[in-house]
Amino acid sequence: MARVAVVGVGYSGFNASSPDLSWKEITYEAAVRAYEDAGINPRRDVDAVVTCAEDFWEGFAIFDEFVPDQLGGVLKPTFTVTADFLFGVANGVMLIKSGLAEIAVVEAHSKASDILTFGNVVRFAYDPIWLRPVGNGHPFYLAALEKSYYSNLRGYCDYTFAEVVAKNKKNGRLNPDAPYSADITADDVLSSEPSFYPLRKLEIAERADGAIVFVLARGDIAKELNPEPVWIDGVGWWSETSNYDTMSFTALYARKSAEMAYEMAGIDNPARQIDLAEVDDRFAYKEVQHIEALKLAKAGEVDDLLESGYFDRSGEIPVNVSGGSLSVGNLLEATGAQKALEVVLQLRGEAGRRQVDAEVGVAQVWRYLPTATGAVTVFSR
Amino acid sequence: MGRSDAGWNGNSSLKQEVIVMAVGKKNISAPPYVEGHELELEDFENKTITYVEDYPDIRYQFTAGQAISRFLRGLKEGKILATKCSKCRRVMVPPRTFCELCFKPADEWVEVKDTGTVETFSISYIDPDAKPLDEPEIVAVISIDGASPKMGILHKLGEVEPDRVYIGMKVKAVWKPESEREGMITDIKYWKPLEVE
Numbered sequence: 154m155a156r157v158a159v160v161g162v163g164y165s166g167f168n169a170s171s172p173d174l175s176w177k178e179i180t181y182e183a184a185v186r187a188y189e190d191a192g193i194n195p196r197r198d199v200d201a202v203v204t205c206a207e208d209f210w211e212g213f214a215i216f217d218e219f220v221p222d223q224l225g226g227v228l229k230p231t232f233t234v235t236a237d238f239l240f241g242v243a244n245g246v247m248l249i250k251s252g253l254a255e256i257a258v259v260e261a262h263s264k265a266s267d268i269l270t271f272g273n274v275v276r277f278a279y280d281p282i283w284l285r286p287v288g289n290g291h292p293f294y295l296a297a298l299e300k301s302y303y304s305n306l307r308g309y310c311d312y313t314f315a316e317v318v319a320k321n322k323k324n325g326r327l328n329p330d331a332p333y334s335a336d337i338t339a340d341d342v343l344s345s346e347p348s349f350y351p352l353r354k355l356e357i358a359e360r361a362d363g364a365i366v367f368v369l370a371r372g373d374i375a376k377e378l379n380p381e382p383v384w385i386d387g388v389g390w391w392s393e394t395s396n397y398d399t400m401s402f403t404a405l406y407a408r409k410s411a412e413m414a415y416e417m418a419g420i421d422n423p424a425r426q427i428d429l430a431e432v433d434d435r436f437a438y439k440e441v442q443h444i445e446a447l448k449l450a451k452a453g454e455v456d457d458l459l460e461s462g463y464f465d466r467s468g469e470i471p472v473n474v475s476g477g478s479l480s481v482g483n484l485l486e487a488t489g490a491q492k493a494l495e496v497v498l499q500l501r502g503e504a505g506r507r508q509v510d511a512e513v514g515v516a517q518v519w520r521y522l523p524t525a526t527g528a529v530t531v532f533s534r
Numbered sequence: 535m536g537r538s539d540a541g542w543n544g545n546s547s548l549k550q551e552v553i554v555m556a557v558g559k560k561n562i563s564a565p566p567y568v569e570g571h572e573l574e575l576e577d578f579e580n581k582t583i584t585y586v587e588d589y590p591d592i593r594y595q596f597t598a599g600q601a602i603s604r605f606l607r608g609l610k611e612g613k614i615l616a617t618k619c620s621k622c623r624r625v626m627v628p629p630r631t632f633c634e635l636c637f638k639p640a641d642e643w644v645e646v647k648d649t650g651t652v653e654t655f656s657i658s659y660i661d662p663d664a665k666p667l668d669e670p671e672i673v674a675v676i677s678i679d680g681a682s683p684k685m686g687i688l689h690k691l692g693e694v695e696p697d698r699v700y701i702g703m704k705v706k707a708v709w710k711p712e713s714e715r716e717g718m719i720t721d722i723k724y725w726k727p728l729e730v731e
Contacts, residue, residue, distance in 0.1 A: 223634070267596055281588050
């Protein structure tokens with residue numbers, strides 16, 4: 154079956170807010186860059202367009218209707234995946250492998266700064282009968298509940314999660330598009346406000362705006378466009394359950410989606426075969442969970458490895474060299490896109506000052522609160 | 535839940551027997567919870583059928599962006615502004631920073647007229663909550679003079695009897711007084727027939 158490659162990437166952002174541009178305008182900017190990067194004319198060459206968006210983040214319903222214009226997709230097959238960008242990549246891969254498209258475009262964006270009642274949008278995803286009526290706390294307490302359970306289960310102390318924050322915020326200092334990067338220490342994190350005990354303010358990714366566009370192509374076409382494209386070797390996605398009270402709280406969704414993607418990519422020893430990982434760190438403990446779920450470390454051993462610098466940019470397996478969402482910001486459904494973008498730039502050798510040496514990289518995303526759903530994509534050069 | 539038209543066997547006298555529902559051409563045993571009787575008003579009044587109400591407070595402030603911001607500022611000044619595609623030369627209302635057909639930037643601005651032609655219209659008698667409106671509302675798609683063909687806006691018509699409206703009718707914008715304009719699409723109150731002037 155045909156291989157699929159990334160032949161063009163473009164992005165706009167990432168910024169804490171973007172009051173000067175509409176979401177259509179930031180998306181157009183990202184799309185123009187992606188098509189320029191791929192060396193294609195979207196009106197002539199693109200067979201299908203996939204956007205990843207959730208109506209309640211957007212603020213208007215039936216987002217599908219808004220897909221075409223800013224992506225050059227008018228009068229073409231388009232659709233919306235109501236999920237993160239990495240689910241869109243999986244759909245793009247299916248479009249190409251099935252023979253329905255030779256070149257497919259995947260897009261996701263965040264205009265988080267347009268949302269005035271962020272907590273209430275998250276609460277809107279609660280079960281309306283037995284979760285939503287309970288209490289009036291900001292829904293970040295859901296993450297605190299999971300962190301509490303998980304750190305207790307594994308025996309991780311708060312210092313471990315504070316180290317994740319310090320590592321990622323420092324990594325972000327080398328990324329010109331990381332508005333929340335900072336030169337801070339684990340002790341700084343531990344002394345920050347425990348807004349949702351045991352979750353501290355600095356362990357939570359702030360929101361950001363931006364748009365990301367990928368151009369995917371069938372292998373033979375990809376090679377015509379670029380003799381050395383970045384390959385998509387595996388995709389995976391998985392869901393646990395919608396019941397917050399019966400989720401695993403050990404990121405089983407990430408473990409299962411990783412297994413699906415690894416099998417497709419022929420990876421049987423991830424800790425040895427993967428050179429680079431960008432994982433969902435929108436709450437610091439999530440990065441630790443996801444490192445375990447991706448089988449980059451054994452359960453319960455992440456704390457020692459973190460402390461030894463194993464996941465640093467100079468370590469054995471650099472994790473979130475982009476600075477992660479803790480530096481770049483929570484890009485909503487474009488979160489996985491920022492992670493995939495970083496992997497592609499690193500594999501191409503175009504990551505500037507934060508460049509590390511890598512041949513195989515993995516991007517992983519979680520569908521945020523209150524879900525136990527996620528996706529994984531494996532890339533190689 | 536014995537709605538006979540949905541294929542349920544809703545006869546309560548058969549309550550103890552195996553209930554069968556038709557799915558396509560197969561007969562499949564129904565799960566126990568379908569046993570019962572036709573829905574009655576008392577099922578709602580006694581709350582054997584239950585609901586939980588919720589009124590979520592979800593709010594946004596939509597960034598208008600480069601093109602629409604300038605368009606809205608224009609409305610405040612009583613002008614309708616359009617952009618022109620650098621490739622196909624279409625004059626586009628509402629303006630955008632790119633032409634969605636050519637996928638090229640559109641950064642040349644032109645002022646178009648506040649007159650136009652009714653392309654299609656509807657006389658609405660019902661509000662969004664399905665209640666009757668006191669006065670019927672006439673909505674129309676208006677192509678604007680000076681813009682490219684079929685370029686225009688969906689807006690309201692006024693100062694015209696519903697039975698006098700026709701496709702091809704020439705209309706003109708009726709603006710709010712300058713002091714009341716706020717840079718919104720509603721700075722145009724409605725469009726009225728041009729010929730009655």
